[in-house]
Amino acid sequence: MLIHEYQAKQKLQEYKIPVPxxxxxxxxxxxxxxxxxxxxxxxxxxxxxxxxxxxxxxxxxxxxxxxxxxxxxxxxxxxxxxxxxxxxxxxxxxxxxxxxxVNIDQEYYLALTINRSSQCISLLVSTAGGMNIEAKEHAGSIKQYDIDPQVGMRDFVAIRVCQDLMLARKDWPAWIATLQNLYRCFTENDALLIEINPFIRSKEGEWIALDAKMDFDDNALYRHPELVLLQDDRQQTVSELLAAHYDLSYVSLDGTIGCLVNGAGLAMATMDAIKEAGGEPANFLDVGGSATTISVANGLDILYHDSRVEGVFINVFGGIVRCDIVAEGIIRALQKQRKDLPVVIRLEGNMKEEAIEALTAFSPNLEFVDNLENGAALIVQRINERKMA
Known part of the structure; x- marks a missing residue:
């Protein structure tokens, strides 16, 4: 869950980190x-x-x-x-x-995030703070420190950061306090990301967080009712609000092909295949490895509510979930849709034949493929055909 800059700065002040x-x-x-x-x-x-x-x-x-x-x-x-x-x-x-x-003397970049590969909290710092931190020429300036959650942000980590940045000794106490307070803010609030960019030294010698961004783990919000109150629904699209209501993993993208997939890895592969076929995915939508009729129907509702979506690609592997249950969800959703979109479906696994039979009986306009690449190519082709008609 993202919050606004002014809310993030209020949170920083709670942890004694100066802001303008x-x-x-x-x-x-x-x-x-x-x-x-x-x-x-x-x-x-x-x-x-x-x-x-x-x-x-x-x-x-x-x-x-x-x-x-x-x-x-x-x-x-x-x-x-x-x-x-x-x-x-x-x-x-x-x-x-x-x-x-603020009279800026020097700008730094400072962030904490989850590093799932090392199972640590990664501290990222750079002397190239400000608007151009994402530029390629500054990539080499970012230093990373992996912090074991069982050890925490001890003095020796903060001191090493100060040494690597070649800070003056008089600035060490401010940096050590900021890093330790920022780490407490991160862990105590179940954050996924806290970013200060830039963290500046003023010409008067003060250290100030000039901008701040915070993202919190949605799965931990039940522990933080005070954070839930900071959520701004106006910053989310209708599709994002529906996905949150239905408890589905959804990310809005810039394309025109709606994707409904079970499993995050398969969803990523599906988006890659669409791009390789010359299309652009409109979303990441994972209905879960153990998808139900309801979750599939709700997922399709989200795609049909998105005005940018010009076609739908459904890619489901029936491992834990049976394909006929997925088919029931597809039928339930399509029965109430007035929008006429091309729909390409790839089903593999448990009860595949029964599912395809039920879907074919429901609508002869649904198209079926046997592999991911063919499905991606077909939905791109169908959308292009409609544009040219």
Whole structure:
């Protein structure tokens, strides 16, 4: 579960990590009052959306006058921000954070995330903080430290980071405290990612988290009712909200081919096959290895609710789940759909023949394939044929 920058900074303050002084604007009548309270010559206006790349997309504006501030806030508030992470539809801006300007001396990148390969929490740091951290030329500057959860962020780890970054000894205490507090924030809140970019040293010698991003484990939210209250449903699409309601693993993508698959590995392979066939997947949708009639029907409902979807590829391996149960879910969902989309189905495993027989009897328009590559190629072909008709 993602939260907004201003919420992430409130969380950082709980753990004694300094952030710029700021205030939130959600209504037009708050604009002048908030801007007049800014005590620095420069203010930073920041659109609050669940996406990165805001700076390059015009979602972060530096202003030097009250008039410029009013203009910037009014331009952003109530609009949609399109970045390289939002897709073409963008994300709604329902709140704007106004922060006092900071005299930046040096920028660093700082993050904690789960490393499933090493079964550790990985600390990532770089001297190349700021908007261009993702640029190829900065890839080599990122240092990684794997922290054993049973040991934690001990002083020796933080000291090693300070040495590797060649920080002045006077800055070590601030870094050691920040790293240890950030690690506590990560573990105590069941986070998947905490990112501070940039973590800056001001010309006055202060260390400040200038921007923050936090993502929490959905599966652990029952332990954190206070985090659930921070969720902003307006930042999610209808499909994402439906998937959360149905408890399905769903990620919206930019393509036009809806994918319904059981198992995350098979879902990834299906998306790769679609791209190799010249198509673009509209989503990652895993109905689970032990899918039921209900979960399959709900998954198809999500795909048909997505206006971008021009065709559907269903790829199911009947290992734990029987294919005839999957077929029942497909029929249940398609019975109530008015949209006419090409549907290609690949079923393998338990009760495959019975499932295909039932689906064929339901609709002769459903098409069946025997392997993944043929299925991906066929759904791409059918969509292209409709575009040319």
């Amino acid at each position: 002084k700021g205030a939130l604007i959600t209504r037009d009548e708050e604009i002048i009052q908030v801007l007049r309270k800014t005590e620095t010559p420069v203010a930073v206006i920041k659109a609050q959306v669940h996406a990165g790349g805001r700076g390059k997309a015009g979602g972060v504006v530096v202003v030097e006058s009250l008039l410029d501030g009013i203009t910037a806030v009014r331009r952003l508030l109530g609009s949609k921000l399109v970045t390289n992470q939002t897709g073409a539809e963008g994300k709604p801006i329902d709140a704007v954070l106004v922060e006092e300007g």
